[in-house]
Amino acid sequence: MKLAFSRILxxxxxxxxxxxxxxxxxxxxxxxxEIVAAPAWPLPKSIQFDAYREVLTAxxxxRYFLNTTVMAVAIALLQILLALPAGYALAxxxxxxxxxxxxxxxxxxLIPAQVTFVPVFSMLGPLGLVNTFAALVxxxxxxxxxxFLVRQALLSVPDEMIEAARLDGASELRIVYGLLAPMLRPTLASLFLFSFVFHYNDYFWPLVMTTDDDVRTLPLAVALLREQGTGVRWHIVMAGNVILSLPVLALFAAVQKQILRAVTARVG
Incomplete structure:
Protein backbone atom coordinates (compact mmCIF):
# COMPACT_ATOMS: atom_id res chain seq x y z
CA MET A 1 0.00 0.00 0.00
CA LYS A 2 2.79 2.41 0.95
CA LEU A 3 4.68 1.52 -2.24
CA ALA A 4 1.63 2.22 -4.40
CA PHE A 5 1.02 5.53 -2.64
CA SER A 6 4.67 6.52 -3.12
CA ARG A 7 4.52 5.75 -6.82
CA ILE A 8 1.30 7.72 -7.26
CA LEU A 9 2.85 10.66 -5.42
CA GLU A 34 -6.17 28.49 -32.42
CA ILE A 35 -4.34 30.00 -29.46
CA VAL A 36 -6.41 33.19 -29.56
CA ALA A 37 -9.68 31.23 -29.85
CA ALA A 38 -8.89 28.77 -27.03
CA PRO A 39 -5.76 29.79 -25.07
CA ALA A 40 -6.48 27.35 -22.22
CA TRP A 41 -6.75 24.30 -24.52
CA PRO A 42 -3.23 23.05 -25.27
CA LEU A 43 -3.96 20.29 -27.78
CA PRO A 44 -3.56 21.37 -31.41
CA LYS A 45 -6.26 20.54 -33.95
CA SER A 46 -3.49 19.53 -36.33
CA ILE A 47 0.25 19.52 -35.76
CA GLN A 48 1.90 22.50 -37.42
CA PHE A 49 5.65 23.19 -37.67
CA ASP A 50 5.28 26.64 -39.17
CA ALA A 51 6.37 28.28 -35.91
CA TYR A 52 9.70 26.44 -35.98
CA ARG A 53 10.29 27.37 -39.61
CA GLU A 54 9.57 31.01 -38.81
CA VAL A 55 11.96 30.98 -35.84
CA LEU A 56 14.75 29.54 -37.98
CA THR A 57 14.04 32.18 -40.63
CA ALA A 58 13.66 35.16 -38.28
CA ARG A 63 25.20 31.58 -34.68
CA TYR A 64 23.34 32.40 -31.48
CA PHE A 65 23.42 28.76 -30.40
CA LEU A 66 27.17 28.57 -31.01
CA ASN A 67 27.76 31.79 -29.05
CA THR A 68 25.66 30.54 -26.14
CA THR A 69 27.23 27.09 -26.06
CA VAL A 70 30.81 28.39 -26.26
CA MET A 71 30.12 30.86 -23.47
CA ALA A 72 28.41 28.35 -21.16
CA VAL A 73 31.01 25.61 -21.73
CA ALA A 74 33.92 28.03 -21.22
CA ILE A 75 32.44 29.30 -17.95
CA ALA A 76 31.76 25.78 -16.66
CA LEU A 77 35.27 24.52 -17.50
CA LEU A 78 36.91 27.60 -16.00
CA GLN A 79 34.87 27.21 -12.82
CA ILE A 80 35.93 23.57 -12.49
CA LEU A 81 39.56 24.45 -13.21
CA LEU A 82 39.61 27.06 -10.42
CA ALA A 83 37.26 25.34 -7.97
CA LEU A 84 39.51 22.28 -7.69
CA PRO A 85 42.56 24.02 -6.15
CA ALA A 86 40.36 26.39 -4.12
CA GLY A 87 38.32 23.55 -2.65
CA TYR A 88 41.48 21.54 -2.08
CA ALA A 89 43.06 24.40 -0.12
CA LEU A 90 39.98 24.83 2.07
CA ALA A 91 39.60 21.09 2.70
CA LEU A 110 24.23 35.05 -0.92
CA ILE A 111 25.18 37.83 -3.35
CA PRO A 112 23.30 37.81 -6.68
CA ALA A 113 25.20 38.74 -9.83
CA GLN A 114 22.88 41.70 -10.46
CA VAL A 115 24.32 43.43 -7.39
CA THR A 116 27.86 43.41 -8.76
CA PHE A 117 27.23 44.17 -12.43
CA VAL A 118 27.83 47.94 -12.13
CA PRO A 119 31.40 47.71 -10.73
CA VAL A 120 32.21 44.80 -13.03
CA PHE A 121 30.93 46.72 -16.05
CA SER A 122 32.90 49.78 -14.96
CA MET A 123 36.03 47.63 -14.72
CA LEU A 124 35.62 45.86 -18.06
CA GLY A 125 34.65 49.00 -20.00
CA PRO A 126 38.04 50.80 -19.85
CA LEU A 127 39.76 47.53 -20.77
CA GLY A 128 37.80 47.36 -24.01
CA LEU A 129 36.21 44.03 -23.11
CA VAL A 130 32.56 45.06 -23.44
CA ASN A 131 30.84 43.26 -26.29
CA THR A 132 33.38 40.41 -26.26
CA PHE A 133 33.30 36.78 -25.17
CA ALA A 134 35.79 37.66 -22.44
CA ALA A 135 33.17 39.92 -20.83
CA LEU A 136 30.68 37.06 -20.86
CA VAL A 137 33.06 34.47 -19.40
CA PHE A 148 31.92 24.80 -1.78
CA LEU A 149 30.95 21.58 -3.59
CA VAL A 150 34.56 20.56 -4.22
CA ARG A 151 35.55 21.36 -0.63
CA GLN A 152 32.68 19.27 0.76
CA ALA A 153 33.51 16.35 -1.53
CA LEU A 154 37.20 16.43 -0.60
CA LEU A 155 36.41 16.19 3.11
CA SER A 156 35.58 12.52 2.54
CA VAL A 157 38.95 11.81 0.88
CA PRO A 158 41.47 10.30 3.37
CA ASP A 159 44.46 12.51 4.14
CA GLU A 160 46.66 9.40 3.97
CA MET A 161 46.03 9.16 0.22
CA ILE A 162 47.31 12.70 -0.32
CA GLU A 163 50.31 12.13 1.94
CA ALA A 164 51.18 8.99 -0.01
CA ALA A 165 51.09 10.97 -3.26
CA ARG A 166 53.40 13.59 -1.75
CA LEU A 167 55.85 10.90 -0.64
CA ASP A 168 55.89 9.62 -4.22
CA GLY A 169 57.03 13.07 -5.32
CA ALA A 170 53.74 14.37 -6.72
CA SER A 171 53.36 18.15 -6.76
CA GLU A 172 50.29 19.86 -5.35
CA LEU A 173 48.96 20.53 -8.84
CA ARG A 174 49.50 16.89 -9.81
CA ILE A 175 47.59 15.84 -6.68
CA VAL A 176 44.71 18.21 -7.44
CA TYR A 177 44.28 17.58 -11.15
CA GLY A 178 45.79 14.12 -11.56
CA LEU A 179 44.72 12.31 -8.41
CA LEU A 180 41.70 14.06 -6.92
CA ALA A 181 39.90 15.32 -10.04
CA PRO A 182 39.09 11.80 -11.36
CA MET A 183 37.83 10.83 -7.90
CA LEU A 184 35.48 13.83 -7.89
CA ARG A 185 34.02 13.12 -11.32
CA PRO A 186 30.37 12.93 -10.13
CA THR A 187 30.71 16.19 -8.21
CA LEU A 188 32.43 17.91 -11.14
CA ALA A 189 29.78 16.64 -13.54
CA SER A 190 27.09 18.10 -11.29
CA LEU A 191 28.95 21.41 -11.11
CA PHE A 192 29.34 21.46 -14.89
CA LEU A 193 25.60 20.86 -15.34
CA PHE A 194 24.56 23.52 -12.81
CA SER A 195 26.91 26.06 -14.32
CA PHE A 196 26.05 25.27 -17.94
CA VAL A 197 22.28 25.42 -17.39
CA PHE A 198 22.46 28.68 -15.42
CA HIS A 199 24.69 30.56 -17.86
CA TYR A 200 23.15 29.00 -20.96
CA ASN A 201 19.78 30.43 -19.90
CA ASP A 202 21.18 33.69 -18.55
CA TYR A 203 19.45 36.74 -20.03
CA PHE A 204 20.56 39.62 -17.83
CA TRP A 205 24.34 39.56 -18.20
CA PRO A 206 24.51 39.07 -22.01
CA LEU A 207 21.91 41.84 -22.34
CA VAL A 208 24.11 44.23 -20.36
CA MET A 209 27.47 43.27 -21.85
CA THR A 210 26.68 42.81 -25.56
CA THR A 211 25.51 45.16 -28.30
CA ASP A 212 26.56 43.18 -31.37
CA ASP A 213 24.83 40.16 -32.88
CA ASP A 214 28.23 38.50 -33.31
CA VAL A 215 28.46 37.79 -29.56
CA ARG A 216 24.82 37.83 -28.49
CA THR A 217 23.28 34.68 -27.07
CA LEU A 218 20.22 32.59 -27.86
CA PRO A 219 18.06 33.70 -24.87
CA LEU A 220 18.33 37.30 -26.13
CA ALA A 221 17.28 36.23 -29.62
CA VAL A 222 14.29 34.27 -28.28
CA ALA A 223 13.24 37.29 -26.20
CA LEU A 224 13.32 39.44 -29.35
CA LEU A 225 10.73 37.15 -30.95
CA ARG A 226 8.14 38.78 -28.70
CA GLU A 227 8.86 42.17 -30.24
CA GLN A 228 8.42 41.21 -33.88
CA GLY A 229 5.09 42.02 -35.47
CA THR A 230 2.01 43.21 -33.59
CA GLY A 231 1.07 41.48 -30.38
CA VAL A 232 2.72 38.45 -28.86
CA ARG A 233 2.84 35.53 -31.26
CA TRP A 234 2.82 32.86 -28.61
CA HIS A 235 3.36 29.91 -30.95
CA ILE A 236 6.57 31.56 -32.22
CA VAL A 237 7.76 32.36 -28.70
CA MET A 238 7.06 28.82 -27.53
CA ALA A 239 8.86 27.31 -30.52
CA GLY A 240 11.89 29.47 -29.77
CA ASN A 241 11.91 28.33 -26.15
CA VAL A 242 11.66 24.69 -27.19
CA ILE A 243 14.71 25.13 -29.43
CA LEU A 244 16.49 26.91 -26.57
CA SER A 245 15.80 24.07 -24.13
CA LEU A 246 16.87 21.12 -26.29
CA PRO A 247 20.66 21.34 -25.62
CA VAL A 248 20.05 21.53 -21.87
CA LEU A 249 17.88 18.42 -21.97
CA ALA A 250 20.51 16.61 -24.03
CA LEU A 251 23.24 17.58 -21.56
CA PHE A 252 21.18 16.42 -18.59
CA ALA A 253 20.56 13.07 -20.28
CA ALA A 254 24.31 12.72 -20.84
CA VAL A 255 25.40 13.42 -17.25
CA GLN A 256 22.43 12.17 -15.23
CA LYS A 257 24.28 9.00 -14.21
CA GLN A 258 27.11 11.07 -12.72
CA ILE A 259 24.59 13.23 -10.84
CA LEU A 260 22.79 10.19 -9.42
CA ARG A 261 26.15 8.75 -8.42
CA ALA A 262 27.04 11.96 -6.61
CA VAL A 263 23.67 12.08 -4.81
CA THR A 264 23.97 8.40 -3.85
CA ALA A 265 27.45 9.01 -2.45
CA ARG A 266 26.17 11.98 -0.42
CA VAL A 267 23.26 9.97 1.00
CA GLY A 268 25.52 7.04 1.75
Missing part, protein backbone atom coordinates in the same frame (compact mmCIF):
# COMPACT_ATOMS: atom_id res chain seq x y z
CA UNK A 10 5.96 10.49 -7.64
CA UNK A 11 3.80 10.42 -10.77
CA UNK A 12 1.85 13.48 -9.58
CA UNK A 13 5.07 15.38 -8.81
CA UNK A 14 6.54 14.38 -12.19
CA UNK A 15 3.43 15.65 -13.99
CA UNK A 16 3.66 18.95 -12.13
CA UNK A 17 7.25 19.35 -13.35
CA UNK A 18 6.71 18.08 -16.91
CA UNK A 19 3.31 19.72 -17.40
CA UNK A 20 4.53 23.26 -18.20
CA UNK A 21 7.13 21.98 -20.66
CA UNK A 22 4.55 19.76 -22.39
CA UNK A 23 2.20 22.76 -22.59
CA UNK A 24 4.98 24.81 -24.19
CA UNK A 25 5.70 22.11 -26.80
CA UNK A 26 2.01 21.65 -27.65
CA UNK A 27 1.45 25.39 -27.92
CA UNK A 28 4.37 25.65 -30.35
CA UNK A 29 2.56 23.17 -32.61
CA UNK A 30 -0.64 25.26 -32.78
CA UNK A 31 -1.51 28.21 -34.98
CA UNK A 32 -2.03 31.71 -33.63
CA UNK A 33 -5.79 31.73 -34.42
CA UNK A 59 16.91 34.73 -36.34
CA UNK A 60 20.30 33.12 -37.09
CA UNK A 61 19.77 30.27 -34.63
CA UNK A 62 23.05 28.57 -35.52
CA UNK A 92 43.14 19.73 3.00
CA UNK A 93 45.63 22.55 3.59
CA UNK A 94 46.29 24.36 6.86
CA UNK A 95 46.86 28.11 6.75
CA UNK A 96 46.05 31.22 8.77
CA UNK A 97 42.58 32.58 8.02
CA UNK A 98 41.22 29.33 6.61
CA UNK A 99 37.90 29.63 8.44
CA UNK A 100 37.56 33.26 7.41
CA UNK A 101 38.21 32.32 3.78
CA UNK A 102 35.55 29.62 3.90
CA UNK A 103 33.10 32.07 5.51
CA UNK A 104 33.73 34.51 2.65
CA UNK A 105 33.00 31.75 0.14
CA UNK A 106 29.68 31.06 1.86
CA UNK A 107 28.91 34.78 1.94
CA UNK A 108 29.46 34.99 -1.81
CA UNK A 109 26.67 32.46 -2.29
CA UNK A 138 35.65 36.05 -17.09
CA UNK A 139 33.29 37.59 -14.47
CA UNK A 140 31.94 34.10 -13.73
CA UNK A 141 35.21 32.16 -13.85
CA UNK A 142 35.33 31.81 -10.06
CA UNK A 143 32.34 30.00 -8.57
CA UNK A 144 31.60 30.09 -4.85
CA UNK A 145 29.19 27.20 -5.32
CA UNK A 146 31.83 25.18 -7.15
CA UNK A 147 34.41 25.85 -4.45
Missing amino acids: LVVVALLWVGPYAWMVLTSLRTLP IPVG KLHFVGKKVAFALVLACL LPFGVSALGT
Whole structure:
Protein backbone atom coordinates (compact mmCIF):
# COMPACT_ATOMS: atom_id res chain seq x y z
CA MET A 1 0.00 0.00 0.00
CA LYS A 2 2.79 2.41 0.95
CA LEU A 3 4.68 1.52 -2.24
CA ALA A 4 1.63 2.22 -4.40
CA PHE A 5 1.02 5.53 -2.64
CA SER A 6 4.67 6.52 -3.12
CA ARG A 7 4.52 5.75 -6.82
CA ILE A 8 1.30 7.72 -7.26
CA LEU A 9 2.85 10.66 -5.42
CA LEU A 10 5.96 10.49 -7.64
CA VAL A 11 3.80 10.42 -10.77
CA VAL A 12 1.85 13.48 -9.58
CA VAL A 13 5.07 15.38 -8.81
CA ALA A 14 6.54 14.38 -12.19
CA LEU A 15 3.43 15.65 -13.99
CA LEU A 16 3.66 18.95 -12.13
CA TRP A 17 7.25 19.35 -13.35
CA VAL A 18 6.71 18.08 -16.91
CA GLY A 19 3.31 19.72 -17.40
CA PRO A 20 4.53 23.26 -18.20
CA TYR A 21 7.13 21.98 -20.66
CA ALA A 22 4.55 19.76 -22.39
CA TRP A 23 2.20 22.76 -22.59
CA MET A 24 4.98 24.81 -24.19
CA VAL A 25 5.70 22.11 -26.80
CA LEU A 26 2.01 21.65 -27.65
CA THR A 27 1.45 25.39 -27.92
CA SER A 28 4.37 25.65 -30.35
CA LEU A 29 2.56 23.17 -32.61
CA ARG A 30 -0.64 25.26 -32.78
CA THR A 31 -1.51 28.21 -34.98
CA LEU A 32 -2.03 31.71 -33.63
CA PRO A 33 -5.79 31.73 -34.42
CA GLU A 34 -6.17 28.49 -32.42
CA ILE A 35 -4.34 30.00 -29.46
CA VAL A 36 -6.41 33.19 -29.56
CA ALA A 37 -9.68 31.23 -29.85
CA ALA A 38 -8.89 28.77 -27.03
CA PRO A 39 -5.76 29.79 -25.07
CA ALA A 40 -6.48 27.35 -22.22
CA TRP A 41 -6.75 24.30 -24.52
CA PRO A 42 -3.23 23.05 -25.27
CA LEU A 43 -3.96 20.29 -27.78
CA PRO A 44 -3.56 21.37 -31.41
CA LYS A 45 -6.26 20.54 -33.95
CA SER A 46 -3.49 19.53 -36.33
CA ILE A 47 0.25 19.52 -35.76
CA GLN A 48 1.90 22.50 -37.42
CA PHE A 49 5.65 23.19 -37.67
CA ASP A 50 5.28 26.64 -39.17
CA ALA A 51 6.37 28.28 -35.91
CA TYR A 52 9.70 26.44 -35.98
CA ARG A 53 10.29 27.37 -39.61
CA GLU A 54 9.57 31.01 -38.81
CA VAL A 55 11.96 30.98 -35.84
CA LEU A 56 14.75 29.54 -37.98
CA THR A 57 14.04 32.18 -40.63
CA ALA A 58 13.66 35.16 -38.28
CA ILE A 59 16.91 34.73 -36.34
CA PRO A 60 20.30 33.12 -37.09
CA VAL A 61 19.77 30.27 -34.63
CA GLY A 62 23.05 28.57 -35.52
CA ARG A 63 25.20 31.58 -34.68
CA TYR A 64 23.34 32.40 -31.48
CA PHE A 65 23.42 28.76 -30.40
CA LEU A 66 27.17 28.57 -31.01
CA ASN A 67 27.76 31.79 -29.05
CA THR A 68 25.66 30.54 -26.14
CA THR A 69 27.23 27.09 -26.06
CA VAL A 70 30.81 28.39 -26.26
CA MET A 71 30.12 30.86 -23.47
CA ALA A 72 28.41 28.35 -21.16
CA VAL A 73 31.01 25.61 -21.73
CA ALA A 74 33.92 28.03 -21.22
CA ILE A 75 32.44 29.30 -17.95
CA ALA A 76 31.76 25.78 -16.66
CA LEU A 77 35.27 24.52 -17.50
CA LEU A 78 36.91 27.60 -16.00
CA GLN A 79 34.87 27.21 -12.82
CA ILE A 80 35.93 23.57 -12.49
CA LEU A 81 39.56 24.45 -13.21
CA LEU A 82 39.61 27.06 -10.42
CA ALA A 83 37.26 25.34 -7.97
CA LEU A 84 39.51 22.28 -7.69
CA PRO A 85 42.56 24.02 -6.15
CA ALA A 86 40.36 26.39 -4.12
CA GLY A 87 38.32 23.55 -2.65
CA TYR A 88 41.48 21.54 -2.08
CA ALA A 89 43.06 24.40 -0.12
CA LEU A 90 39.98 24.83 2.07
CA ALA A 91 39.60 21.09 2.70
CA LYS A 92 43.14 19.73 3.00
CA LEU A 93 45.63 22.55 3.59
CA HIS A 94 46.29 24.36 6.86
CA PHE A 95 46.86 28.11 6.75
CA VAL A 96 46.05 31.22 8.77
CA GLY A 97 42.58 32.58 8.02
CA LYS A 98 41.22 29.33 6.61
CA LYS A 99 37.90 29.63 8.44
CA VAL A 100 37.56 33.26 7.41
CA ALA A 101 38.21 32.32 3.78
CA PHE A 102 35.55 29.62 3.90
CA ALA A 103 33.10 32.07 5.51
CA LEU A 104 33.73 34.51 2.65
CA VAL A 105 33.00 31.75 0.14
CA LEU A 106 29.68 31.06 1.86
CA ALA A 107 28.91 34.78 1.94
CA CYS A 108 29.46 34.99 -1.81
CA LEU A 109 26.67 32.46 -2.29
CA LEU A 110 24.23 35.05 -0.92
CA ILE A 111 25.18 37.83 -3.35
CA PRO A 112 23.30 37.81 -6.68
CA ALA A 113 25.20 38.74 -9.83
CA GLN A 114 22.88 41.70 -10.46
CA VAL A 115 24.32 43.43 -7.39
CA THR A 116 27.86 43.41 -8.76
CA PHE A 117 27.23 44.17 -12.43
CA VAL A 118 27.83 47.94 -12.13
CA PRO A 119 31.40 47.71 -10.73
CA VAL A 120 32.21 44.80 -13.03
CA PHE A 121 30.93 46.72 -16.05
CA SER A 122 32.90 49.78 -14.96
CA MET A 123 36.03 47.63 -14.72
CA LEU A 124 35.62 45.86 -18.06
CA GLY A 125 34.65 49.00 -20.00
CA PRO A 126 38.04 50.80 -19.85
CA LEU A 127 39.76 47.53 -20.77
CA GLY A 128 37.80 47.36 -24.01
CA LEU A 129 36.21 44.03 -23.11
CA VAL A 130 32.56 45.06 -23.44
CA ASN A 131 30.84 43.26 -26.29
CA THR A 132 33.38 40.41 -26.26
CA PHE A 133 33.30 36.78 -25.17
CA ALA A 134 35.79 37.66 -22.44
CA ALA A 135 33.17 39.92 -20.83
CA LEU A 136 30.68 37.06 -20.86
CA VAL A 137 33.06 34.47 -19.40
CA LEU A 138 35.65 36.05 -17.09
CA PRO A 139 33.29 37.59 -14.47
CA PHE A 140 31.94 34.10 -13.73
CA GLY A 141 35.21 32.16 -13.85
CA VAL A 142 35.33 31.81 -10.06
CA SER A 143 32.34 30.00 -8.57
CA ALA A 144 31.60 30.09 -4.85
CA LEU A 145 29.19 27.20 -5.32
CA GLY A 146 31.83 25.18 -7.15
CA THR A 147 34.41 25.85 -4.45
CA PHE A 148 31.92 24.80 -1.78
CA LEU A 149 30.95 21.58 -3.59
CA VAL A 150 34.56 20.56 -4.22
CA ARG A 151 35.55 21.36 -0.63
CA GLN A 152 32.68 19.27 0.76
CA ALA A 153 33.51 16.35 -1.53
CA LEU A 154 37.20 16.43 -0.60
CA LEU A 155 36.41 16.19 3.11
CA SER A 156 35.58 12.52 2.54
CA VAL A 157 38.95 11.81 0.88
CA PRO A 158 41.47 10.30 3.37
CA ASP A 159 44.46 12.51 4.14
CA GLU A 160 46.66 9.40 3.97
CA MET A 161 46.03 9.16 0.22
CA ILE A 162 47.31 12.70 -0.32
CA GLU A 163 50.31 12.13 1.94
CA ALA A 164 51.18 8.99 -0.01
CA ALA A 165 51.09 10.97 -3.26
CA ARG A 166 53.40 13.59 -1.75
CA LEU A 167 55.85 10.90 -0.64
CA ASP A 168 55.89 9.62 -4.22
CA GLY A 169 57.03 13.07 -5.32
CA ALA A 170 53.74 14.37 -6.72
CA SER A 171 53.36 18.15 -6.76
CA GLU A 172 50.29 19.86 -5.35
CA LEU A 173 48.96 20.53 -8.84
CA ARG A 174 49.50 16.89 -9.81
CA ILE A 175 47.59 15.84 -6.68
CA VAL A 176 44.71 18.21 -7.44
CA TYR A 177 44.28 17.58 -11.15
CA GLY A 178 45.79 14.12 -11.56
CA LEU A 179 44.72 12.31 -8.41
CA LEU A 180 41.70 14.06 -6.92
CA ALA A 181 39.90 15.32 -10.04
CA PRO A 182 39.09 11.80 -11.36
CA MET A 183 37.83 10.83 -7.90
CA LEU A 184 35.48 13.83 -7.89
CA ARG A 185 34.02 13.12 -11.32
CA PRO A 186 30.37 12.93 -10.13
CA THR A 187 30.71 16.19 -8.21
CA LEU A 188 32.43 17.91 -11.14
CA ALA A 189 29.78 16.64 -13.54
CA SER A 190 27.09 18.10 -11.29
CA LEU A 191 28.95 21.41 -11.11
CA PHE A 192 29.34 21.46 -14.89
CA LEU A 193 25.60 20.86 -15.34
CA PHE A 194 24.56 23.52 -12.81
CA SER A 195 26.91 26.06 -14.32
CA PHE A 196 26.05 25.27 -17.94
CA VAL A 197 22.28 25.42 -17.39
CA PHE A 198 22.46 28.68 -15.42
CA HIS A 199 24.69 30.56 -17.86
CA TYR A 200 23.15 29.00 -20.96
CA ASN A 201 19.78 30.43 -19.90
CA ASP A 202 21.18 33.69 -18.55
CA TYR A 203 19.45 36.74 -20.03
CA PHE A 204 20.56 39.62 -17.83
CA TRP A 205 24.34 39.56 -18.20
CA PRO A 206 24.51 39.07 -22.01
CA LEU A 207 21.91 41.84 -22.34
CA VAL A 208 24.11 44.23 -20.36
CA MET A 209 27.47 43.27 -21.85
CA THR A 210 26.68 42.81 -25.56
CA THR A 211 25.51 45.16 -28.30
CA ASP A 212 26.56 43.18 -31.37
CA ASP A 213 24.83 40.16 -32.88
CA ASP A 214 28.23 38.50 -33.31
CA VAL A 215 28.46 37.79 -29.56
CA ARG A 216 24.82 37.83 -28.49
CA THR A 217 23.28 34.68 -27.07
CA LEU A 218 20.22 32.59 -27.86
CA PRO A 219 18.06 33.70 -24.87
CA LEU A 220 18.33 37.30 -26.13
CA ALA A 221 17.28 36.23 -29.62
CA VAL A 222 14.29 34.27 -28.28
CA ALA A 223 13.24 37.29 -26.20
CA LEU A 224 13.32 39.44 -29.35
CA LEU A 225 10.73 37.15 -30.95
CA ARG A 226 8.14 38.78 -28.70
CA GLU A 227 8.86 42.17 -30.24
CA GLN A 228 8.42 41.21 -33.88
CA GLY A 229 5.09 42.02 -35.47
CA THR A 230 2.01 43.21 -33.59
CA GLY A 231 1.07 41.48 -30.38
CA VAL A 232 2.72 38.45 -28.86
CA ARG A 233 2.84 35.53 -31.26
CA TRP A 234 2.82 32.86 -28.61
CA HIS A 235 3.36 29.91 -30.95
CA ILE A 236 6.57 31.56 -32.22
CA VAL A 237 7.76 32.36 -28.70
CA MET A 238 7.06 28.82 -27.53
CA ALA A 239 8.86 27.31 -30.52
CA GLY A 240 11.89 29.47 -29.77
CA ASN A 241 11.91 28.33 -26.15
CA VAL A 242 11.66 24.69 -27.19
CA ILE A 243 14.71 25.13 -29.43
CA LEU A 244 16.49 26.91 -26.57
CA SER A 245 15.80 24.07 -24.13
CA LEU A 246 16.87 21.12 -26.29
CA PRO A 247 20.66 21.34 -25.62
CA VAL A 248 20.05 21.53 -21.87
CA LEU A 249 17.88 18.42 -21.97
CA ALA A 250 20.51 16.61 -24.03
CA LEU A 251 23.24 17.58 -21.56
CA PHE A 252 21.18 16.42 -18.59
CA ALA A 253 20.56 13.07 -20.28
CA ALA A 254 24.31 12.72 -20.84
CA VAL A 255 25.40 13.42 -17.25
CA GLN A 256 22.43 12.17 -15.23
CA LYS A 257 24.28 9.00 -14.21
CA GLN A 258 27.11 11.07 -12.72
CA ILE A 259 24.59 13.23 -10.84
CA LEU A 260 22.79 10.19 -9.42
CA ARG A 261 26.15 8.75 -8.42
CA ALA A 262 27.04 11.96 -6.61
CA VAL A 263 23.67 12.08 -4.81
CA THR A 264 23.97 8.40 -3.85
CA ALA A 265 27.45 9.01 -2.45
CA ARG A 266 26.17 11.98 -0.42
CA VAL A 267 23.26 9.97 1.00
CA GLY A 268 25.52 7.04 1.75
